[in-house]
Amino acid sequence: MIDIGYNATLVAIGAGLLGVAAGVIGAFLYFRKRSLMSDAISHATLPGVAIAFLVMVALGGEGRNLVGLLTGAALSSLAGLWLVHWINRNTRLGEDAAIGAILSVFFGFGIVLLTVIQTIGAGRQAGLESFLLGSTAGMLRADAYVIAVGGALALIACLILRRPMTLVSFDAEYAATQGLRPGRVDMAMMTLALAVTVIGLKVVGLILIVALLILPAVAARFWSDRSEVVALLAGVIGGVSGAVGAVISSLAPGLPTGPIIVLVAAALFTVSLILAPTRGVLAGVIAQLRFRHRVHMRQGLLALAHGHRVHEGYTLRLLRRAGLIRADGVATSEGQREAALAAQDERRWTVLRGRPEAATLAAHYDGLTPIDTVLTSDQLTELDRLMKQGSDHGHATIRRAERGRSDG
């Protein structure tokens, strides 16, 4: 075990908890296609932080009280959220435009206020900039408690609301018929995102918190087709990113915690993108290559069965490597046997597809699936009997169909 010291352990635990909460809630935002909303929420916190500082100083108190600053952040973020909602509802602007406008205006206003604070109360403002990119250097036990309790409450709310949120995200109209109010469920979801953003301000900062809400969710999506599993996995990925990122940043002086956490999350996302089974990039490439292999093999065999010449280089290589043709392109005895089987399969399919009562079975036809994987042996016997019966009558059509397919 690496000994990283008391403060670093505290930060790692806090960041891990924050990551879990952000991952799970971010997953629901992603389901609802509202991930970017979190960007507006987080940027809209800045004026609140500055105003809360000014108010607390004006009242003669300590300007850097964390709870006070976070309350200010939550209030101004709520105002931003409400404005986005209002613009989207009452003007012709879409949500994306509203998010862009609110995000930049609030952030700009917040920066102006920070500058003002810097000039009037020089010296005392120290620390407010840390809300931009997060700062864990002076993290106290109390701060860790704030994160732990806030994160746990947000997770419990998420657990209670998981069905309404899932239903509204998948099919809002149906959700309405089930007695849910999609508008209210959305509001609850946004409030949860806001809560996570506010408690995450101290650790990752308002510019990067959006990454912790989005990256775990999209990474988790690669691994599962079930919403509950995706949400859980997003929590795990977020938690690991937070904890590991915090530990890494504590290993060397001067490594910023927030950005490192985001980079760890991005690394997990990249791994998921490439390596995930079925949805990952690598799996896609392999599946494509396999498919190409099957298509060329099948077409090659059918061409052999009908005595056509194979021209395509890739097909020739495949057949030669499998020992089905000789170097001069003539079929080996094994090749002849395989080709005959393929041709028989194709003939059986043609008969099956011509029979209306077998429409559901015939729908499995894709030119590659062997028919005996679709039919039972009884059905196969029946099919062969039909083929023998109709061979005089149907022969010409079958041959024509085969010829059409094997060219290409």
Next chain:
Amino acid sequence: MNDLSQTAPLKVRGLTVSYGATPAVFSADITVQPGAMTAIIGPNGAGKSTLLKAVLGIIPRLSGQVEVYGESFDSQRARVAYVPQRASVDWDFPTRVIDVVQMGLYRQLGLLGRVRGQHRALAQECLSRVGMSDFAARQIGQLSGGQQQRVFLARALAQGADLYLLDEPFAGVDAATEKAIIEVLKSLKAEGKTILAVHHDLSTVPDYFDHVFIINKTPVAEGTVQEAFTQDALQRAYGGRLASGLLDQLFPVANPAPPASFGAGPA
């Protein structure tokens, strides 16, 4: 007891819905008969789907009362199932076919109730009723349009409702699906359930339904297929938009072939 079974499953009075300042549905009255299969028909943009959505509270209504089994819709929600038009859904959503069917049970399960074996069995049974049990573990977007429609019907079945509202259940589906859906609807009717469906294919109305509600912004006709599904009512609802060939096919006796001197023109 006898009185209860006579209560109209759905009664709408003076329903008006508007998008902006143009009413999409104006002052519609509709009374759905218990145990009947009723088709809502009318031309494009006549407010058929809007009517259904306003009844269900998906879109707000400007005026009008809705009664479900003689009481407010809110108190009778559990008895009403809805099958939406397929277009309203995010198909890349991480959910499997069986999960979608289980969504029909969410209301009954509440916020925290666990999905137990009996719920899974029920969902599986609903899937097999629509002929989709082999697809339970597929992601919903991997199905064909007709298969997706059947899954939505299974989700409605899982609710165990008494009144089924369907929005264009046969739009863009293959023949096999159309047949499967109509079989299920007929079996529901045999169980005494009530069905109200927006329908666009006039030629199948007499085969599939026993009641019709014809609308073009305002109600045009309502009643059994024999009473209300008349050439006159269709002409009033659709104006000149109906192909005459379709009318000949639907009303062969009422509309005898015109004399040769008129029939000689281009078809």
